[in-house]
Amino acid sequence: MKICILGSREKKPQDLWLLEEAKKRFDKVTYAQIPDVRIQDGEPLLLKGTPLSSYDIVFPRIPRTYRNYGYVICKLLEGRTYMPITPESIIVTHxxxxxxxxxxxxxxPTPLSYLSSTVKGMKPILKNMKYPVVIKLLQGSLGKGVMFAESPSSALPILDTIEGMKQPIMLEEFVGxxxxxxxxxxxxxxxxxxxxxxxxxxxxxxxxxxxxxxxxxxxxxxxxxxxxxxxxxxxxxxxxxxxxxxxxxxxxxxxxVNVHFEGITHATETNVAALMMDYVRHEAEISKKDRLIAPIFKAVEEMAWGR
Ligand SMILES: Nc1ncnc2c1ncn2[C@@H]1O[C@H](COP(=O)(O)OP(=O)(O)O)[C@@H](O)[C@H]1O
Ligand SMILES: [Mg+2]
Structure with a gap:
């Protein structure tokens, strides 16, 4: 089986762990950098022209910066190769x-949350919230883009700054x-x-x-x-x-979606990279069988209906 891990330019230790575990399980292992993929006649190709669809598994590790391009690549591969996530999940979870x-x-269950593109729109909500409140940028990660305010007057300058950045403002109730x-x-x-x-x-x-x-x-x-x-x-x-x-x-x-797992690997002493690779191999085998069987079912169905 062949696997391609599709990630960003810079490889972190967790990417090296994934590659190491992949090499133990697959005949061919490639790490492709998202910006190096080009799309030609609807086909995502690697630098040397290898179609990504020729891999049994494409393992997307799409960071926020490549959200849209990553989505397009995965959408074009959908149903043709096994991926552990849906293309839509890239858009939604970023x-x-x-x-x-x-x-x-x-x-x-989720926290109560509000969205507005203007401070004016958020003011009536600010009045009725319990404090502290949580203010978030929609696309932050690693804690960057998450802020807290103790009162409407300490929230307002933060909201003003976000509006000034032409970003939508997300307000959330503080839980726990x-x-x-x-x-x-x-x-x-x-x-x-x-x-x-x-x-x-x-x-x-x-x-x-x-x-x-x-x-x-x-x-x-x-x-x-x-x-x-x-x-x-x-x-x-x-x-x-x-x-x-x-x-x-x-x-x-x-x-x-682009889960960072260095911290949890150390804290739980679990080889998460190995478990991920076992999982994708198992699922890819099932999905390959399904893809092989599907045309047979279709042909039988067509014969039964005399089409
Ligand atoms: N609604 C909330 N109530 C209390 N704490 C929160 C809330 N939302 C986020 N936090 C705190 O902020 C951290 C980062 O928030 P999160 O939404 O997970 O963004 P990030 O993508 O940056 O991890 C959380 O791990 C949690 O400790
Ligand atoms: Mg988080």
């Missing part, structure tokens, strides 16, 4: 508001204990690893990238179910789901 909408529709959240790494129908993250002193963002520390925990049945359902609702076979334990139970705050 937008925090779209993510919450999709989760809400699936009946998953300040500086604590849970990261569930979902692979297929399981939570493969989970950790509780605690923010650095004086910080409310629990991200490891923002100085937080992770500690392995076992999720409750309810949380496990919520994490798996969230990944499924978003079209993610592999996902990092961020959950906060709120007063009324677990609340999903965010989902990550």
């Amino acid at each position: 937008d925090k508001f779209l993510t919450l909408l999709k989760l809400e529709k699936a009946g998953i 204990t300040p500086g604590e959240d849970i990261r569930a790494l979902v692979i297929g129908h399981e939570v493969a690893a989970s950790m509780k993250r605690v923010a650095e002193k004086g910080e409310r963002r629990a991200n490891i990238g923002a100085g937080g520390t992770g500690r392995k925990i076992r999720l409750s049945q309810e949380m496990t179910k919520i994490a798996i359902r969230s990944a499924k609702a978003l079209g993610l076979g592999i996902a990092g789901i961020d959950i906060i334990e709120g007063k009324k139970g677990p609340v999903v705050i965010e989902a990550n």
